[in-house]
Amino acid sequence: MSLDAYVARTPLTAKEAARAQAIIPGGVGSAIQFWSPYPIYVKDSQGAYVWDLDGNRYTDYCMCYAAMVAGHANPIIAEAIAEQAKKGTLYGLPSPTATDLAEEIQKRYPSIDMIRFTQSGVEATMYAVRLARAATGKLGVLKVEGAYHGASDILLVSTGPRTIEAAGPALEPTSLIDSAGIPPGTTEHTHIVQFNDLEGLEHLLEKYKDQIACFILEPCMTNGGVIPPDSGYLEGVRELTRQYGVLLIFDEVKIGARIAYGGAAEKYGIKPDLICLAKAIGGGTPLGAFGGRRDLMEMISPLGPAVHYGTYNANPLTMSAGLACLTSVMTRDKYEEMDRLGAKMAAGLKAIIERVGLPACVTWEGPLGGIQFVPETPHNYRQANMGNKEMWTNYWYGMLSRGVIPMGSAWFEEYSISAAHTEADIDETLNITEDVLNEVKRLA
Numbered sequence: 001m002s003l004d005a006y007v008a009r010t011p012l013t014a015k016e017a018a019r020a021q022a023i024i025p026g027g028v029g030s031a032i033q034f035w036s037p038y039p040i041y042v043k044d045s046q047g048a049y050v051w052d053l054d055g056n057r058y059t060d061y062c063m064c065y066a067a068m069v070a071g072h073a074n075p076i077i078a079e080a081i082a083e084q085a086k087k088g089t090l091y092g093l094p095s096p097t098a099t100d101l102a103e104e105i106q107k108r109y110p111s112i113d114m115i116r117f118t119q120s121g122v123e124a125t126m127y128a129v130r131l132a133r134a135a136t137g138k139l140g141v142l143k144v145e146g147a148y149h150g151a152s153d154i155l156l157v158s159t160g161p162r163t164i165e166a167a168g169p170a171l172e173p174t175s176l177i178d179s180a181g182i183p184p185g186t187t188e189h190t191h192i193v194q195f196n197d198l199e200g201l202e203h204l205l206e207k208y209k210d211q212i213a214c215f216i217l218e219p220c221m222t223n224g225g226v227i228p229p230d231s232g233y234l235e236g237v238r239e240l241t242r243q244y245g246v247l248l249i250f251d252e253v254k255i256g257a258r259i260a261y262g263g264a265a266e267k268y269g270i271k272p273d274l275i276c277l278a279k280a281i282g283g284g285t286p287l288g289a290f291g292g293r294r295d296l297m298e299m300i301s302p303l304g305p306a307v308h309y310g311t312y313n314a315n316p317l318t319m320s321a322g323l324a325c326l327t328s329v330m331t332r333d334k335y336e337e338m339d340r341l342g343a344k345m346a347a348g349l350k351a352i353i354e355r356v357g358l359p360a361c362v363t364w365e366g367p368l369g370g371i372q373f374v375p376e377t378p379h380n381y382r383q384a385n386m387g388n389k390e391m392w393t394n395y396w397y398g399m400l401s402r403g404v405i406p407m408g409s410a411w412f413e414e415y416s417i418s419a420a421h422t423e424a425d426i427d428e429t430l431n432i433t434e435d436v437l438n439e440v441k442r443l444a
C-alpha cells in the first residue's frame with residue numbers, strides 16, 4: 001500500500017512528528033498542514049522541490065497552497081529579503097517600498113484605486129467585509145457554498161458541507177457554522193448561494209433586499225478542486241449586484257496575480273468594487289491586501305470610520321519580497337509559460353484518465369487545476385463533493401510515496417504550477433500519475 005510505502009521511507013520524519021505533536025496541536029501550524037499519520041517535515045526547498053528530513057525529494061505542486069508562484073527559495077526574492085533585513089525588518093512607520101508595491105499592484109489591477117496591506121488572506125477578506133458593511137450601512141453577507149475565505153467568524157460558514165442533506169435546499173443552502181466557538185448568531189447575517197447559480201443569487205438578493213452589504217466571491221473556485229465560472233456567470237453576478245445595490249468583492253487571495261498577470265479581474269474582464277489579494281503578491285512572505293474603489297477605500301481610518309490596524313502592516317520585509325516577486329520575477333512571459341505548462345498537464349492527465357478508464361475528470365484554469373474523481377465536470381461544490389474520496393486518498397498517497405506532492409492534503413485542493421516548474425517536471429509527474437492511477441483502479 002502507498003501509505004505503508006510513505007511510512008517506510010520517512011523514519012526521521014516520523015520521529016520529528018512525534019516531537020512536534022507533543023508541544024504543537026497536531027504538530028502543525030494549521031490543520032490543513034496535517035495528514036495521517038504525519039506530514040512531511042521540511043529540511044530544504046529549491047525551485048519546484050522540497051526535501052523531507054529523510055532526504056526524500058518531492059516535486060511540489062501544492063506550493064504552499066499556490067502562494068509560491070515564483071518557486072521555493074527564488075534567488076532574486078531571497079536577495080531582496082536579505083538586503084532589506086540589513087536595513088530593518090519592522091519600522092512601525094511607512095516606507096516607500098509599500099507605495100512602490102501598491103503602484104505595481106495597481107498596474108496589474110486598474111480597478112484598484114487605493115489599497116491597504118495586511119499579513120494574510122483572512123485579514124484581507126475580513127477587512128473588506130467590514131468596509132462593505134461600513135459603506136452600505138447593511139450587515140448581510142452573501143458567500144458561495146464550499147468557498148473558503150479564511151477562518152474569520154463571519155466567513156467560516158458552509159465552507160465544506162459534508163452531505164447534500166446538511167447543505168440544504170439548492171436554491172437557498174443552509175448556513176452552516178464550521179467551527180466551535182463561533183457565535184450561533186453569525187448565520188443571521190451570512191447567507192449562502194451556490195457557485196454558478198444566478199437564479200439562486202437573484203432569489204437571495206430579492207429575499208434579503210436592502211439587507212445585504214456585499215457578495216464575496218472567488219471568481220474561479222479553488223475549494224472544491226478548481227471550478228471555473230460558467231460562461232456569463234460573472235457578468236450576471238456583476239449586473240445583479242449592481243441592480244440590488246450590493247458591493248461585489250472578488251476574493252483573489254489564491255488566484256490573484258496567479259491565474260493571470262492581472263488576476264481574475266483581468267482574465268474575466270469584470271470590475272468588482274473591492275478585491276482581496278494575498279499569497280502570490282508576497283513572494284513567499286506573509287502578505288495580504290484589500291483594495292478597490294476610491295470612495296470605499298477613503299472610508300478606511302484615518303480618512304474614515306472603518307478601522308484597519310496592524311503592527312506588522314506594510315512592513316518593509318514583506319513589501320520588498322512582494323515587490324521583487326512581482327516586478328523582477330513574475331513578468332508577463334512567466335504567466336504565459338505557466339499557462340502553457342498548465343495546459344500540458346491538463347491534457348496529459350485527461351489522456352491518462354481515458355487510458356486507465358477511471359470515472360474522473362480534469363478541471364483546470366491557467367496554472368491551477370487537478371483531477372476530480374467524479375465522472376461529470378462539476379460546476380459547484382456539491383457536484384465536486386460527490387467525488388470518490390477513497391480513490392482520491394489512494395491517488396494522493398500514491399503520488400506522495402513516489403515523490404510528488406500533487407496538492408494540499410485534501411480532495412478539494414489543487415495543483416499549482418509555479419514559474420519554477422519545467423517541462424521535464426510535468427513529464428515526470430505524468431509518468432508517475434499513470435502508474436498511480438492504474439493502482440487506484442486496481443484498488444477500487
Ligand SMILES: Cc1ncc(COP(=O)(O)O)c(C=O)c1O
Nearest residue numbers: 120121122148149150253254278
Ligand atoms: C480564496 C481564499 N481566501 C482566503 C484565504 C485565507 O488566506 P490566509 O490563509 O492567507 O489567511 C485562502 C487561503 O487559502 C483562500 O484560498
